[in-house]
Amino acid sequence: MIEVSVTVNGRAYEEAVAPRLLLSDFLRHTLGLTGTHVGCEHGVCGSCTVIVDDRSVRSCLMLAAQVDGAEVRTVEGLADGDELHPLQAAFRRNHALQCGFCTPGILMASVDFLERSDSPGRRQIAEMLSGHLCRCTGYEPIVESIHAVALQEGQSP
Amino acid sequence: MSWVGKPLERIEDETLLRGRGRFIDDLNPVPGAYHAAVVRSPYAAAHLTSIDASAALASPGVLAVVTGQQVAELTKPFHAVIDTPVAFRAAAVEEVRYAGEPVAVVVARDRYLAEDAAEMVAVEYEPAAPVLTPLDAVAAGAIVSDRSFVYGDPLGKLEEADLVVTESFTFPRWTGTPVEGFGVIADWSAADDALTVWTNFQGPFTLYMAAAAALGLPRSKLRLITPPDSGGSFGIKAAVYTYVVLMGAVSRHLGVPVRWIEDRLEHLAASAASTERVTEVTAGFTNDGKLISLGYDVVEDVGAYLRAPEPATLYRMHGSLSGAYTVQDVSARNRVVLTNRCPTGLNRGFGGPQLYFALEGTMAIAAARLGIDPVDLAHRNLVAAGEFPYTTPTGAIYDSGDYAVCLDDALATVGYAEHRRRQAAARADGRLVGIGIACVVEPSVSNMGYISLAETAQERSGGLPKSGNTEGATISMSPGGGVVVQISTTPQGQGHRTVVSQVVADQLGLEPGDIEVVSVLDTHVNAWSIASGNYSSRFSAMGVAAVQQAAEELTAAIKQIAAHELECAVLDVELRDGKAAVVGQQDAAVSLRRIAGKAHWNPEALPDGVAPGLRFTSFVSAPGLEPAASDDTIASSAVHGFVADVAVVEVDRETGAVTVLDYATTHDAGTLLNPRLVEGQVRGGFAHGAGVALMERLAYDEDGNLITASFMDYLCMTASEVPPLRSSHIETPSPFTALGAKGLGEGNTMSAPVTIANAVRDALGIERLELPLTPSRVWELIEPLS
Incomplete structure (x- = not known):
């Protein structure tokens, strides 16, 4: 077993994990943070995306042992108390989710994307999203939501 | 104050957006559940000679390996409407019939250990030659149902026709493949002789009855509970019921609760898929474009076993064989065949994509041969607004609609005349631009009795009649x-x-x-x-x-x-x-x-x-859903919406890539209860339909291995590929439903494949093509033209 000290959504955890335990399983089953979903376990669908030290990663392609000393953000940490994150609010406004299974991964990838993009257009947003599978929405409302938040951020000082 | 009809935001969303949804793998409803991994056949056809579990049993954390034989001792084969020569069980016993078929279940303390041990189960097989295509299955005599239907006098009318179109259409195997796969948590109680199962099942509950019967628990001893949230289905999760039986039997055999969460490779290889259908159409037209005779000769591949509710894919549309048109003389020969591929099942559109690929493809071909604009050809044949409720020759009652107005609305949305002008200019420049249309009647609310059409009237008369919804x-x-x-x-x-x-x-x-x-x-x-x-x-x-x-x-x-x-x-x-x-x-x-x-x-x-x-x-x-009549007419669905689509595409001469330049769809789904959710269904259904038109197919090699077994190989539409869509609605309320609403979640999955195909036909001036229209396939169609 390997000792892992990790901060997830601002809370510190110390856990002993098997060397091969996936980060996705660690978050879901060791820490009980089941908002991170697993859709393919081979890094294509993007549902399990979380942010590790300010980079979005596929938690099904990373080991829990690799996040020792890291700061992890998951969908559970996105809202500020009662107030939804602007992306969450935009997704609700634009009906950008149906079953909601792929949504946490898309939200986390979009948070990371907006943090490192300068006024992205729809095409760039669609390219970023091409690493995520959503079978319900046909994507357009998701693109619209991310674009709306990007425009909002562009306007704020 | 009326809330119905308003585009309200969803009460579901905040929970899901916060990551607080409760999906099947998030639940721990019983303490101490063991984890299951399924051992699956690597062969599409083989005799199973022995299973040696000793190495697996010695692996850490393993409680047991339960073989297909042990499962069979606690279960019965599944029943379907037609008896077939091969018994379909929750796990194979002596014969395997598709790659991915369960042969044993490993039960261990956690999933990692269960998967380790599953690889150590040594199974000996004697491989056989698989049958992999519908027509090969016909040649091999693997036909499990062969029914012919005649309504009116289609042969007589064919003699009056000025143009007879005979063409073959093959609709591919594909899957709506939800991002969340199957999950089952099974808890057998020896004290009660009862099984409780949590599973992301979606109905129909006819299949709950099928599971209960296979478990020998037909009365109240199977309790099934769905989780608060389910990660999509598009029909596919109906098929989880066979795993309810498998895990239920394993839990009963071992006396412990068992949880099984399917992975993506299992899902693509062994959950469910659409049928692959080969349809030979014979259609007679008059010179002025009236469709007067319509015949289908269908071969339907349901895979390795006829798994209930199949052959429902074939009969779901039976009342709508004449589509949106007034043709009165219709025939169909329906042959259902078995192949050595994953059994088929519910999949968005469910028979509609297959039917309309043939019917609307025929209309496009006829328009081109008659030298009539396809829009004019449609208008000459559409059921008129004054004819509702309209009874089709095969027995459906179309409740309401105004098909001509709907079609014209789609044409206006897309700017049809302008696109035709631009197409002429583009062609003059040597570009391959095409326009396709489709008119689709979208049935909703299935008659529980339609599947009985797979039996003759005489065979049906012996059983309990089924009807309604x-x-x-x-x-x-x-x-x-x-x-x-x-x-x-x-x-x-x-x-x-x-x-x-x-x-x-x-x-x-x-x-x-x-x-x-x-x-x-x-x-x-x-x-x-x-x-x-x-x-x-x-x-x-x-x-x-x-x-x-x-x-x-x-x-x-x-x-x-x-x-x-x-x-x-x-x-x-x-x-x-x-x-x-x-x-x-x-x-x-x-x-x-x-x-x-x-x-x-x-x-x-x-x-x-x-x-x-x-x-x-x-x-x-639902009203009006009588059992199948002795003349084989059936009101197969209670409610009928309408969808008119127009696609404008350009084909790249160099690469064969198809780009959808413009796409408009107009629905008539009766009264819209929440327009925001309606738009979501339209866009989602369209993405599935466009996916099978352009990218999505379950492909097998010559040994019957699925070669699109991961998301790297089975290409789902992503945000970069999904075509632009413009949608609008007209509303003719259904007189048959509480609020005048009709179903609308499947229409564009029925319409988009053939609409895009018709646009490619128009671009290339060809008749025969196969889906999906991948660049390599389209390039092969262009090659002989240049």
């Missing part, structure tokens, strides 16, 4: 005046809870936020029937009708109590703003909370005829 719902008012509604439509993202809150809020004079809607289905608690569940786009008609009726009963009781208290006539009471009030009087009112309090706390004060408790369960069945 029943749904139930329960509404209650708590002692504090809170309203809770329980539905049995097992949503997987469609927003049923939101729509129900709108419907009930209107009834009770409350706001949608005041209504709690519970979509968990517990077979020992909910009001459900065999038709319950989420398929054939039945929610907006049947789910809503059941809720509406239960809410009406609650409303009637509230009004009686209020009238008693306010000393007025029941007819003078109206419900508004959380109160029961006397019509036209400002002050004479009593709060719903007080009425609820009375019903629970002071039943002695209730007026005669009002029972205490305020809890009402209602069941409704």
